[in-house]
Every structure is written in C-alpha cells, then in structure tokens.
Amino acid sequence: MGFLDISNLQKSFGATQVVKDFNLSVEKGEFISFLGPSGCGKTTTLRMVAGFEVPSAGTIRIDGRDVVRLRPNQRNIGMVFQSYALFPNLTVADNVGFGLRVAGVPRTDRAERVAEMLAIVGLADFGARYPFQLSGGQQQRVALARALAVRPQVLLLDEPLSALDAKIRVSLREEIRAIQRKLGITTIYVTHDQEEALSMSDRIVVMNNGVADQVGAPFDIYNRPATRFVASFVGTLNLLDVRVVDAGAGTVSLGGTTVPLGRQLRGDKVTLALRPEAVGLAPSDGRTLGVEGRIAEVHFLGSVIRIRVRVGDARISLDTFNSADHPPPQVGDPATVWLNPRDLMVLAD
Numbered sequence: 001m002g003f004l005d006i007s008n009l010q011k012s013f014g015a016t017q018v019v020k021d022f023n024l025s026v027e028k029g030e031f032i033s034f035l036g037p038s039g040c041g042k043t044t045t046l047r048m049v050a051g052f053e054v055p056s057a058g059t060i061r062i063d064g065r066d067v068v069r070l071r072p073n074q075r076n077i078g079m080v081f082q083s084y085a086l087f088p089n090l091t092v093a094d095n096v097g098f099g100l101r102v103a104g105v106p107r108t109d110r111a112e113r114v115a116e117m118l119a120i121v122g123l124a125d126f127g128a129r130y131p132f133q134l135s136g137g138q139q140q141r142v143a144l145a146r147a148l149a150v151r152p153q154v155l156l157l158d159e160p161l162s163a164l165d166a167k168i169r170v171s172l173r174e175e176i177r178a179i180q181r182k183l184g185i186t187t188i189y190v191t192h193d194q195e196e197a198l199s200m201s202d203r204i205v206v207m208n209n210g211v212a213d214q215v216g217a218p219f220d221i222y223n224r225p226a227t228r229f230v231a232s233f234v235g236t237l238n239l240l241d242v243r244v245v246d247a248g249a250g251t252v253s254l255g256g257t258t259v260p261l262g263r264q265l266r267g268d269k270v271t272l273a274l275r276p277e278a279v280g281l282a283p284s285d286g287r288t289l290g291v292e293g294r295i296a297e298v299h300f301l302g303s304v305i306r307i308r309v310r311v312g313d314a315r316i317s318l319d320t321f322n323s324a325d326h327p328p329p330q331v332g333d334p335a336t337v338w339l340n341p342r343d344l345m346v347l348a349d
C-alpha cells in the first residue's frame, strides 16, 4: 500500500461519467503528474483527493486513513490553483500565515513559520507587500508558500504555471521541483503540458477520457508508450501505416524496403510509431537501415532543422542540428532515411 492510495475512483456529473475507475498508488515523497488534454478529468480527480468534490464511487486513503468523508480542511492537504487565489486585502505574510491562523497557531510561531516559508520560495523580503505589488510568478510562489505553511502531508497543484509566460514557467517548474525534493512532500501536479510532466515527475499518469491510459516514469512513457493516444500526446511522433509482408516473421514494407520488427504481427496492416530523433539522414552506429525517399518539407527552426521526407505513402519527420558549414537539403532532393528497426514501435489502438 502506498502513502496515497486511490482505488476504483469514479465521478459522474448527471449521466456523464468523467472519471472512470481510476487507480493509483503514490509513494511517500513521490512527485506524480496527471497529464492529459483539457476535459479528460484531471481537475475532477484532483478535487476528489482534495475533498472539494465527492466521488460517485471508490476510496481515497492518505497515510492509511480513508479520507473520502472528510472535509478538505480535515485531510491535511495543501492546494495551489492556476489562478493564484490570494487574498488581495492581506499582505504576503498574512496570506502565507492564513491557514496557520485558522488552525489557531500562536502569533510568534506563526511569524516564524511564515518567514521560513517565504525564504523557501525566495521571497524573504516580500512579507509586507500586497499581492497586487507582485508579478504573476511571485504571486504563485506566495500561493505555494501558503499551501506549504500548514505542513500538509500531500501537496496538490492544478496547472499552477499555466497563466505565466514561458520563461517564468520554466524557471518556476525547476524551483517547485527543488522545493518539493527539499521538503520531501508527496505531490500531485496536474498539467496539460507534456514538457512540464516529463521534466518534473517521478511518474506520470497519462489520462485520456477519465481513464489512466498509462502510469510510468517519464523515460518509459516517452520511449515505450502503451497506447496510440499516449504515443501521440506525449512528444512529436511519426505515425506510419504500413503493410505487413509476413505476419509470422514480423516483417513490414516501408517505402518498398522490407523491415523486420522482431515480433509476430496480426492482420495485414499495422501502425508504427517513430520518434523524430530516432531518424537521421546519414547512417550511424544503430541506424543501419536506409529507406529511400524524397525531401518534402524543410523547416528552419534555428538550432534545429525539422525535415519531412516522403517515403512511399508516408511522411517521416526528423530533426537535424543546424551547422553553418552545411546548408539544409532542398525540397525535392532525393534522401535516404536511416533508422534502427528497434526504434519502430508497434502501437495498440
């Protein structure tokens, strides 16, 4: 049993079931992301853990205690929302100390804890300010300090960086992760941003339509996606519908070349997935299979050039690094696409 256990969790609004049999066991100190497109049930699931939403069925246990019937303030959780939701008429220090005051923590202890929390989020000198005097990123740090001040057992964050601009988002995600590690607090982080989930998490729960499609470490989710949905939602992906040459031998035809997949196949067509970074325009150690094609698109992105090569009916995207000595290929040029057959993933639907 984990520190936070969610079993057979379900939620319906009227006739619509938005969370369907959700199961997850989170270890103490783990950082878990719920990753999925808008409307897939991330917030609803998180709100059930927090106690803002009553499950239609299922159990939630924190540290061995069934919390489903407890109110949010009895669950020992801290929560951070997308909108910072600070009290505009309270100073930063009073915002951070709010939960402590409600809990009846004496003034001097409170002041000490508030100072400690503000130091942790890098706002030691900001206690006397009001929220409107802070940037969005600073306000979200205050919200984080406020959530952590009551020393919760579980920290829940719902798209906390979505409202911030790109540069702040990247620096703040590193900071949140560092603080989470330092405090060792069990955390669930909701996001629709795959890069956030991949860079921050111990494990990612990829959600699709109220179901956890796959639960795994970022490396495994990215490199061994369990379903077509996971493969296409996480990262850029080439999807290749190819003809099976010999199902028993596990060979397919890719642009006229017969490619061994090293496993038995079913049917006469399969969908293969291939990451752009697994493909190159030159052979290399692992990339021993060359498939003939023609350059269809060239997108100069700065440090990286994204190239699409037409191979038979398929288009294969690949990335090359810019080099001032080598101008990129031209549309229409013949090209050989090099890959390692082991990088071809056979997808289940």
Ligand code: ADP
Residues within 6 Å of the ligand: 013, 018, 036, 037, 038, 039, 040, 041, 042, 043, 044, 045
């Ligand atoms: P996400 O956070 O992944 O974007 P949500 O959990 O907010 O998704 O929503 C999942 C689905 O549940 C959506 O279709 C949403 O419209 C619906 N939903 C959420 N809250 C309610 C509610 N209070 N009443 C009715 N439908 C809701």
Ligand code: MG
Residues within 6 Å of the ligand: 042, 043, 044
């Ligand atoms: Mg949401």
